[in-house]
Amino acid sequence: MAPIEPTLFVLGDHDQGQISPSTWEGLGLAEEIRRHHPAPVKIILLGEAVEGPAAQAAEETGVDVLAVEVPGLRNFQAEIALQVLPELFFESPPACLILPHNSRSWELAPRIALRLGLACIPGVTKILQEKDRLLFRRSLYQGKILADLAVETRGVVLTFESGYFKFSRSPLLVKGSWELKTRPPAESRAELLEITPAVETEASLREAEVIVAAGRGIGSEETLDLIHRLAALFPRSAVAGSRPLCDLGWLAYNRQVGQTGATVRPRLYLACGISGAYQHIAGMKDSGFIVSINRDPQAAIGQWSDLRIEEDVKTFLPLLIETVQKYREGRGYDGKMTDSRLSKME
């Protein structure tokens, strides 16, 4: 009998018959672990009409796929996944169960970990090897501090933040194998009633070359007026906000940038009073040039900025608005900023 070998399982995501990009990121995380701790990798896919995605995943990734057809499982349900997953682990216990850090894993990851006797570390951004063990890095306190965690169980459920792990398939181009199991419809105490599409992102936000974004650190709603005035000085600009700011009702949700809002890539992103929690960073980190204005020198937004200005937004923006206005007037006069004007401004 072949020995039972602990396996790195990646719970794949699929949507409308296609493998989601997060599946590849999960494989990237598995690869990182394999560099320190060789183990077989398998993709698990659950749902209805899962055969197509299973074949696609095996062919494109070169990784073996275990697919489970669950009639009626159209929209992901943690309750059903909790019934299906443990049966899959009789043959090979999970050294890791890897899934993206998203609304599905909020419910599933901790519950399946408790059920299987595993640890659970959400939002992993890095894997480290120390002595004989693996450490898992994640961020705390709005990204100001990171923590390295160790696992004291025989396996762990990991969820990963997007954008940190990349997978490149083996150049040998060997297709993975895939196996399809079918199971009877699962019982659930939860029933999906309706889906409401996301609030449509303000069009100007998607098209803007310059975004002036505000966070809770702007202090008061009145300061938003400065944000609008600054944005108005740039051509093709828009005003955006962090989730806490929209939660306060200071800005409409269709101007929210981040994991639960819009993803933007303007040429210039001016972050005013934004702490830099990853939920926000995920929506703006690919911007061309990032400038942050924040009184708190520790704010995590600093790690993601090209330029940092450690000032209070409320007192600094009037000065910035004035110098930008002067600069633009200067250009309007002779098309060029003279050195004397610049030195006066400084």
Added chain:
Amino acid sequence: MNGPLKILVCVKQVLSQDGPIEIDPSDLSGRSLFAGNPPLYALNRFDEFALEEALRVKDAFPGTNLHVLTVGPARAEAVLLRALGMGADHGVHLLTIEGEAPTPFQISSWIADRSGADAYDLILTGVMAEDDLEGLVGPLIAERLGLPCAASVVSFWVFPGQNRVEAEKEVEGGRREKWRLLLPAVLTIQSGINKPRYPSLSHVLRARKQALEIIPAAALPGYEPRQSLVRYVLPEKVRTGRVLTGTPEEKAGRLTRILGEKGLLT
């Protein structure tokens, strides 16, 4: 369902997000944080939203019995008093020792032991804590008690007569899914769902006279931590993060010049 609704809200005391937070250099293990002297603590903002939602259910269904529970050292009593001041009926403190850091597996198991599967119709908590940003305790309570759970809830409606709750969850990209769950159920509440009320004088006065139910965590069954903190580390820079120096006026001038040179002002 018989009798009035019973709701449990689990709250956490966290370091204030407005204060400084650094790795304490005096502890060479790297497992301590320095957050000012004395450190400032606050009620986790997400839990405050959960508490306000529970109070709104109580407003809609008079007679609802609203309990609030925390796990933490003696200082964590402050969040229970705040919750009672906002209008909760009873406070439960699962008391730990200062400096101890039980893991979500331990915390959730203690809460499940204290509450039991049938004691509450609805268990609410914030979608995560502002300090560790994990979001594990709520779903773990559901699992320990064998209850359905909806995470990241942005609105919900309770139908006590029909033994169900309808909860709208936020999923990726701001999409929303409305689910019907059987009671009892666990909901973890997302931010922005409401505007939490301030404590009222009459409730605060009542809370002062009211005894809290205090249970030392050491008296509860022991559970495996399953995972542990090895050390805190500081984040690495992803971009250069050059800090502009000078007077505020000079910084404004330099920033303007840099933006101009990059062609961002035309």
